[in-house]
Amino acid sequence: MATWTFLLKEFYSHKKMDPLFIIERFYTPGTKLHQVLVEHSQIVTKKSLEIARNLIHLNPDLDFIKDAAMLHDIGIYLTRAESIGCNGEAPYICHGYLGRMLLDEQGLTPEYGLVCERHTGAGITKENIISNGLPLPKRDMVPISLEEKIICAADKYHSKNPKHADKKITTIQIIEELEKINKNHAQRFSGWAEEFKL
Numbered sequence: 562m563a564t565w566t567f568l569l570k571e572f573y574s575h576k577k578m579d580p581l582f583i584i585e586r587f588y589t590p591g592t593k594l595h596q597v598l599v600e601h602s603q604i605v606t607k608k609s610l611e612i613a614r615n616l617i618h619l620n621p622d623l624d625f626i627k628d629a630a631m632l633h634d635i636g637i638y639l640t641r642a643e644s645i646g647c648n649g650e651a652p653y654i655c656h657g658y659l660g661r662m663l664l665d666e667q668g669l670t671p672e673y674g675l676v677c678e679r680h681t682g683a684g685i686t687k688e689n690i691i692s693n694g695l696p697l698p699k700r701d702m703v704p705i706s707l708e709e710k711i712i713c714a715a716d717k718y719h720s721k722n723p724k725h726a727d728k729k730i731t732t733i734q735i736i737e738e739l740e741k742i743n744k745n746h747a748q749r750f751s752g753w754a755e756e757f758k759l
């Protein structure tokens with residue numbers, strides 16, 4: 562008997578990817594959380610495409626970026642972050658790898674889930690996870706592909722928190738904030754900022 566995952570894979574292989582359709586499987590339209598997620602994801606998608614269009618010589622996959630950026634935060638509802646209306650169980654830092662699990666379960670090809678898993682902070686290394694006792698699976702979660710790096714970088718320019726959502730965030734501010742968390746995060750982001758001319 563065909564499994565649910567198999568049927569979903571069949572579905573997606575015949576249908577053009579629709580990130581909003583996938584989001585609606587987990588978030589009810591009309592709720593605050595759906596609005597917060599969709600608005601943030603649209604802003605990150607726009608920023609990601611802006612960055613990517615300045616890097617045409619590196620041949621970024623614009624179609625993939627458009628869909629993957631819309632889905633990068635799909636795991637947030639499973640975490641606890643009351644300021645943005647998330648009432649799940651897991652610590653907020655888990656939303657990346659939990660999002661990967663959701664997208665893998667939906668039958669999407671693995672690259673989409675990897676964008677979710679590798680976008681928190683400026684990526685998180687296995688060493689960082691172990692030395693800080695972070696509640697994450699012990700593996701490297703650092704952006705590797707150009708598309709993963711672009712979406713991770715773009716995400717830092719917008720806050721989902723409604724109190725800060727309208728604030729313009731500068732590259733310098735991002736580096737300063739990342740430095741407070743971990744020097745390596747700040748260094749990684751600074752490298753992208755230079756490479757992507759942010």
Ligand SMILES: [Fe+2]
Binds near residue numbers: 601605634716
């Ligand atoms: Fe995000």
